[in-house]
Amino acid sequence: MLKGKKVVLGVSGGIAAYKACALTSKLVQRGAIVKVIMTNHATQFVSPLTFQALSRQPVYTDTFDEKDPEKIAHIDLADWADLFILAPATANVIGKAANGIADDMLTTTLLATEATVYVAPAMNVHMYAHPAVQKNMQTLHDFGYQFIEPGEGFLACGYVGKGRLxxxxxxxDVIEEHIGTKESSSYYNGKHILVTAGPTRESIDPVRFFTNHSSGKMGYAIAETAAKLGASVTLISGPSNLGVPNGVSRMEVESARDMYHEVFRHYDKADIIIKAAAVADYRPKETFDQKMKKQEGSLVIELERTEDILKALGEKKQKHQYLVGFAAETSNVIQYGREKLERKNLDAIVVNDVSQENAGFSADTNEAAFISKTGKQQKLSLNSKVKIAQQLFSLIEEDLKGGEQ
Structure with missing residues (x-):
């Protein structure tokens, strides 16, 4: 996939810059033509000569070092690139890119390029989790940048957690898979897909909450599959131990109210919305700031309805949007699914019997029925949740293409 591709590799100033040397070598081994841009801080970790030797191409460090008087270097390099990789991408360079700051060779070239940009963050675990960094990454995701999530483990700073390049x-592997998907002319290329996943938690007091058995596995499989099909994917997830799929931007929420607000923050730009989350129907009417003490006798907690996210999505659905709901039932599965499809103005619904063995919330497999507004009903036989997700996107594509005729 990379043979003959013209790659600009942007290396910013972090200890993980040493890994960019291996990345350069492997790109060249796979047949890519690699030109490296280094920030001034990156040169404190690795010498430009190292990248020059590995790439057998000039290395760029200074915006004003014009090697060819007939060309403006950062514009020429930006136009030359088929793809642009930021690795490592520090919090600093991510912040600059998100806010259009172009004050060195790397950021000026990045701002000028129309190539696909891949961002591989690397930083301290607390820096990575900081709201400013998360906001900047979301901005870049909205620009169309593709993210390669950092790994978890021992970091150079001594912490253990997420942030390792x-x-x-x-x-x-991620880049080649993405290129292969794009070049296959997938129906979903360029589409924005919004997926919800996991449970919600409704607090009673600081140590107790109501929740459900959802693991998020189905929603995460849907998000992962959508990204592999070339879509721009936003995953809004309740509490889950699952890792973020490659190429997916994840927003983490806690309660039904949190999920409602986060969904509608991203809703307008979505072409396809798949609500696979198991959102609580009720929450405690009153919550307590201090832990409730055990008392003699019974305890009664009054509950109130949470926001009906799916119903609200159906009411506000725009003409170009396709809305898919999920329904976890234990009886009369098809009947309840059809009623929910109609009642909530959905385009399709995936309904399954969670009482069946190997089809419940925490299972790695699932079986379900796909029912659409156009009258299509398709059984999704017992299979891995990834396979179910692939079948789901095939059915959605058929439904949408039928509506375009």
Whole structure:
């Protein structure tokens, strides 16, 4: 996939810059033509001569070092690139890129390029989790940048957690898979898909909450599959231990109210919305700031309805949008699914019997029925949740293409 591709590799100033050397070597081994841009801080970790030797191409460090008087270097390099990789991408360079700051060779070239940009973050675990960094990454995701999530483990700063630059082999695998998907002319290329997943938690007091058995596995499989099909994917997830799928931007929420607000923050730009989350129907009417003490006798907690996210989505659905709901039932599965499809103004619904063995919330497999507004009903036989997700997108594509005729 990378043979003959013209790659600009942007290396910013972090200890993970040493991994960019291996990445350069592996890109060249796979047949890519690699030109490296280094920030001034990156040169404190690795010499430009190292990248020059590995790439057998000039290395760029200074915006004003015009090697060819007939060309403006950062514009020429930006136009030359088929793809642009930021690895490692520090919090600093991510912040600059998100806010249009172009004050060195790397950021000026990045701002000028129309190539696909892949971002591989690397930083301290607390820096990565900081709201400013998360906001900047979301901005870049909205621009169309593709993210290669950092790994978890021992960091150079001594902390253990998320923030370690993904290994060069994994970075290349993600990029090659994405290129292959784009070049296959997938129906979903360029589409924005919004997926919800996991449970919600409704607090009683600081130590107790109501929740359900959802693991998020189905929603995460849907998000992962959508990204592999070339879509721009936003995953809004309740509490889950699952890792973020490659190429997916994840927003983490806690309660039904949190999920409602986050969904509608991203809703307008979505072409397809798949609500696979198991959102609580009720929450405690009153919550307590201090832990409730155990008392003699019974305890009664009054509940109130949460926001009906799916119904609200159906009411506000725009003409170009396709809305898919999920329904977990234990009886009269098809009947309840059809009623929900109609009642909530959905385009399709995936309904399953969670009482069946190997089809419940925490299972790795699932079986369900796909029912659409156009009258299509298709059984999705017992299979892995990834396979179910692939079948789902095939059915959605058929439904949408039928409506375009």
């Amino acid at each position: 993904e290994e060069p082999e994994s970075i290349l």
